[in-house]
């Protein structure tokens with residue numbers, strides 16, 4: 036696993052620093068999205084002196100390189116998620132338990148037809164409640 040991450044980082048011309056590798060494997064263990072503060076708290080077990088700004092910067096580098104996904108939550112908190120699925124797809128995120136599901140569908144072809152111009156990139160994130168949460172919350176987060 037870590038060797039793969041080192042490879043991915045090299046492809047992006049990002050140095051495979053121990054911190055970046057630790058962030059990636061930490062996020063890869065989670066089935067849910069995590070906040071920079073949570074990543075930072077876990078990293079401090081191995082990197083006692085790591086600062087929160089360093090974690091923010093590394094997460095941003097990894098997200099810009101497409102290795103992790105940024106989650107924009109309606110509560111305005113920023114989160115990150117690692118998805119092992121490297122094919123183009125989108126995510127359904129549970130606002131309550133933070134579980135993430137892959138949506139193996141992209142409606143961009145249809146949307147491009149409605150756009151008067153050239154689409155260069157897009158961000159699609161579907162927010163809601165997963166089945167378990169919808170049942171236990173009666174439909175409200």
Ligand SMILES: [Zn+2]
Nearest residue numbers: 129132165168
């Ligand atoms: Zn849920």
Ligand SMILES: [Zn+2]
Nearest residue numbers: 118120126137
């Ligand atoms: Zn995914």
Ligand SMILES: [Zn+2]
Nearest residue numbers: 124141142143
């Ligand atoms: Zn898409």
